[in-house]
Amino acid sequence: xxxxxxxxxxxxxxxxxxxxxxxxxxxxxxxxxxxxxxxxxxxxxxxxxxxxxxxxxxxxxxxxxxxxxxxxxxxxxxxxxxxxxxxxxxxxxxxxxxxxxxxxxxxxxxxxxxxxxxxxxxxxxxxxxxxxx
Numbered sequence: 281x282x283x284x285x286x287x288x289x290x291x292x293x294x295x296x297x298x299x300x301x302x303x304x305x306x307x308x309x310x311x312x313x314x315x316x317x318x319x320x321x322x323x324x325x326x327x328x329x330x331x332x333x334x335x336x337x338x339x340x341x342x343x344x345x346x347x348x349x350x351x352x353x354x355x356x357x358x359x360x361x362x363x364x365x366x367x368x369x370x371x372x373x374x375x376x377x378x379x380x381x382x383x384x385x386x387x388x389x390x391x392x393x394x395x396x397x398x399x400x401x402x403x404x405x406x407x408x409x410x411x412x413x
Contacts (some may be wrong), residue, residue, distance in 0.1 A: 329403060331401075332401075332403035334350065334400070335403050337383055338399070347404050347407060348404075350400070350401055351397050351400045352398070355395070356385050357395075358394070359392060363381060366392075367381070
């Protein structure tokens with residue numbers, strides 16, 4: 281009988297340990313869920329900030345709004361087949377190395393390529409507290 285009681289004691293202890301581990305795992309899953317929610321909210325807010333800053337840039341032309349900066353890049357839009365034909369005719373940028381082709385566009389604009397300046401808002405990694413007095 282004493283032997284069975286010791287077995288029961290061991291089983292209860294092991295069960296208790298496993299329950300604690302399970303609770304930690306559940307807590308970990310809940311934390312993971314909260315992290316995912318927080319990440320979604322952060323991403324959405326960052327996009328709202330960027331969109332607002334780009335909107336302000338489009339209205340004012342200013343590239344700095346407090347800690348938010350605007351970086352303007354050039355976007356090239358072209359028909360790839362036409363670009364490859366041009367490249368083959370000129371023996372340049374063959375197999376259409378897109379990076380090289382974009383660099384070439386800066387030097388020699390082509391009539392089948394449209395350019396568009398695309399403003400992008402940058403948010404600092406380290407956000408400083410600002411007194412609004």
